[in-house]
């Protein structure tokens with residue numbers, strides 16, 4: 001656990017919506033000693049119970065009230081569609097001194113609503129990190145470490161509030177980037193919301209032909225991971241940013257049409273492919289302790305008892321840390337497991353070890 005070396009930045013912190021992101025933020029606050037007390041507020045009693053049991057928060061509250069007046073920091077971390085009603089529910093109880101921020105994926109609508117509600121110390125925010133697996137059970141402070149975290153002040157956001165939230169983000173180990181809400185929504189339409197729509201388009205093509213899902217390998221899985229997110233939440237997120245997303249979708253369709261045309265002009269396609277590789281290869285690699293594992297090892301498993309036990313035991317004894325495990329297929333003549341490992345070196349070592357035990361393996365970095 002990270003050592004507490006500085007005075008708490010905040011007194012009482014309230015996390016409204018204790019799911020994947022709210023829970024991860026709460027854990028960061030607690031582990032880094034950034035708040036004197038962390039209170040969880042959520043529409044779901046089960047989420048609150050779970051958050052308390054997991055040590056994510058110190059206390060729970062299920063209804064707004066006087067208790068909110070003592071909050072020094074309030075973070076709205078509910079799904080995009082619930083953010084505005086949540087803001088309306090909490091606003092009457094907030095102290096004018098409380099610093100308020102949110103983590104929602106769309107910024108213009110919540111910024112306008114907070115202005116309308118007269119919550120002056122509000123700083124719209126959005127950590128560019130996450131997962132398709134929601135809920136507090138998947139929360140981890142490490143999820144937000146090293147993440148780029150957009151802060152999207154409006155013209156009326158007080159500099160003192162911006163500075164406090166910027167310090168919070170830095171102390172959580174993330175990297176604040178400041179831009180206006182309009183710019184955020186346009187950029188995120190292309191970098192996050194469009195990939196979600198594209199993942200739906202691709203998965204729909206596969207859904208109509210079983211032979212396609214049989215052949216789907218790493219490339220298809222990598223491109224469509226976000227389609228596994230909560231459908232309602234994801235739908236609401238992209239609908240909230242529909243204007244910018246429509247424009248991004250039009251540009252994407254033009255790109256696809258252009259690429260289809262270059263099939264008759266291989267030199268043009270090579271130029272496009274070279275540019276694509278350069279762009280993809282130069283994306284900064286964000287080093288987090290809890291990331292979807294980068295290195296996969298696929299192990300073919302015969303139809304015999306205790307295969308999972310033998311494989312995980314052998315790797316555990318060799319000190320190979322399995323970050324993720326997935327059963328890819330179960331067949332009468334055997335199946336396959338995907339092991340998510342931390343490093344390429346782990347893939348090599350685990351592959352050698354398992355092949356010595358008679359397994360067939362295939363590594364992917």
Ligand SMILES: NC(=O)c1ccc[n+]([C@@H]2O[C@H](COP(=O)([O-])OP(=O)(O)OC[C@H]3O[C@@H](n4cnc5c(N)ncnc54)[C@H](O)[C@@H]3O)[C@@H](O)[C@H]2O)c1
Nearest residue numbers: 017019020021043044047078080082104105130131134135
């Ligand atoms: N999941 C991601 O990858 C990701 C990344 C960055 C930002 N975000 C944003 O973070 C926010 C939360 O997403 P998440 O993935 O943590 O979702 P989640 O489903 O894991 O958690 C949301 C929590 O909010 C609670 N909630 C729902 N309605 C509420 C209401 N009206 N009042 C109080 N609590 C309510 C739910 O019970 C749940 O505990 C969203 O606005 C999302 O756009 C998500």
Ligand SMILES: O=C(O)C(=O)C[C@]1(C(=O)O)C=C[C@@H](O)C=C1
Nearest residue numbers: 105127128129130131132191192
């Ligand atoms: O699943 C992930 O890895 C994500 O980071 C999720 C992701 C994204 O599209 O990049 C999804 C929505 C958020 O608002 C921010 C991040």
